Amino acid sequence: MLTGNLVRVRISKNRVIPQYLDRDNPYWLEVAESLLLIFREGVGLTRGEIASEIEAVVGKGMSSLVHQGLAKVLEDRAEFEVVADIPPETIREKVFTAAAKRRRVLAGSSKPGCREPFRRDEVLADVSRELGLPPEQLVSAMFADLKEENRLLSFDGLSAVGLIDRYNVALAQAILLRSVRLDVEVRGERPSRYRQLFRFLKFHRLLYQVTGSMASGYTFSLDGPLSLFLATQRYGLQMALFLxxxxxxxxxxxxxxxxxxxxxxxxxxxxxxSDGLVSHYQDTGQYVPAEIAAFLDRFRQVAPDWEVLESSELVDLGRDGVWVPDYTFVHTPTGTDVLVEILGFWKRSALERLLRVLPTHGPSRYLLAISDSMKVDEGAATNLSGPILRFKEIPNAREMLALLRGFLPGASQPSLIDAESP
Structure with a gap:
């Protein structure tokens, strides 16, 4: 993603207009291919060496913001590592300690006006013998943890056109990080596409309200990162990943x-x-956060008589829009099914609205799991009634199971569980 100093826009009548690159422009295709070649052949080089290679191609100071932005996109696809047999901080400590000791010895052994010169190579030779490293390797390893000295371990390549496409998307993403609110309309898609889109919204944990139908399309409003009290940087990243x-x-x-x-x-x-931005997401499946995947694995272990299915339902809430549950938990022996939504980022006002509407317009069996660690307004989730599982970082599988059992025939109605730990 582009950083703020690399964003290229113009302002017209209070409107921010990004300066996208033409993916068919021969000049930019040539530049993209030249930059790609540096990263493809740069495995083993340091960041500083790669930067020098880029400057040799595009000019001193990496020329324009476009060149720098293209290089930033490529750098984000590269994996760098610190290459040192001994931790650099250990080497520095020994070298600096040895140098200070040598200076004290020289100061105490010399006569006034006849002080012996300090010899750097002698200090390095002493430390080299102690650590078993050649002096030249010692010098290079001493600051190997500096960013410029990190070495390229691997690079996830792409085509020149693909690089331009990724740059254009990264430019739009960087703009959205300054958003307070987004209004999005989607029309004419297949039901599977709508479900996929809402799943991306859900699993990127975005705060949204939606109206519409499969037939007419959907309009949804999202809170932007700058509209939130807490977690704005993390939330902004999730919004950028949704684009x-x-x-x-x-x-x-x-x-x-x-x-x-x-x-x-x-x-x-x-x-x-019509802007022609090209997604780099594969047109399959959905993104599942690692902690939710871990919870589902744990739940299947402790509840073998329950089946967990990805929900394909969009529940019509009348004038209050649509509810998009995440999963359907099915009790195999009885066939009892419960729609479950796992809320990451949330606002108390939106949660209260959902709890107010679901008993009237929602399904007969539903359950909400809400994360206390990711709320984004100043209201706490206290005095909330309904079938709710509260958790910190990851839902507790056994507590989820206890609530689900409350929906089985003959069981008492489930209520709120406040989980202090996973």
Whole structure:
């Protein structure tokens, strides 16, 4: 993703207009291929050496913001590591200690005006013998943990056109990090596409409200990172990661309200399918956070008589929009099914609204699991009634099972469980 200093836009009538690259422009395709070649053949080089190679191709100071932005996209696809047999901080400590000791010895043994010179190579030779490293390797390893000295371990390559596409998407993502609110319309998609889109929204834990239907399409509003009290950086990253999922749709429109620049001035940003941005997401499946995947694995271990299915339902809540549960938990012996939503980022007002609407318009059996560690407003989840499992970082499988059993025939109605630990 592009950092703020690499964002190229122009402002027209309070509207932020990104300066996308033409993916068919011969010049930029040539530049992209030249930069790709440096990273493809750069395994083993340091960051500093790669930067020098880039400057040799595009000019001193890495030329323009576009060149720097393309290089940033490539760097994000590269894995760097610290190459040193001995931790650099250990080497520095020994070298600096030895140097200080040598200076004290020289100061105490010399006569006034006849002080022997300090010899750096002698200090390095002493430490080299102690650590068993050649002096030249000792010098290079001493600062191997500095960013410029990290060496390229691997690179996830792509084509020149693919690099330009990723740059354009990264530019739009960087703009959305300044958003307060997004309004998105999606029309004319297959039911499977809508379900996929809502799953991406859910599993990127975005706060949204949705209206519409499969037939007419959906309009949903998302809170932007700058509208939240807490976790804005983490939430902003999740919103940026969602954008490529939206780009998989063939007919969409996005309008964002921004707070732009040092003074946080009001600006707007528009993106639709005619802009030609190309998603790099594979058109299959869905993203599942690692902690949720771990919870599901644990639940299947402790509850072998329950089957966990990805929910394909969009529950119509009347005037209050649509509810998109994450999973259907099915009790195999009785066939009892419970729709479950796992909320990551949440606002108390939105949660209260959902709890108010579900008993009237929702299914007969549902359960909400909410994370206390990821709430983004100042209201705490106290005095909330309904079938709720509260958790910190990951839902507790046994406590989830206890609530689910409350839906079985003859069981008492489930209520809230406040989980202090996974």
């Amino acid at each position: 490529p999922a939206l780009l998989l749709c063939s007919d969409f429109r996005l309008d964002a309200e921004l707070r732009w620049g040092p003074k946080k001035e009001h600006r707007t940003f528009h993106l639709d399918s």
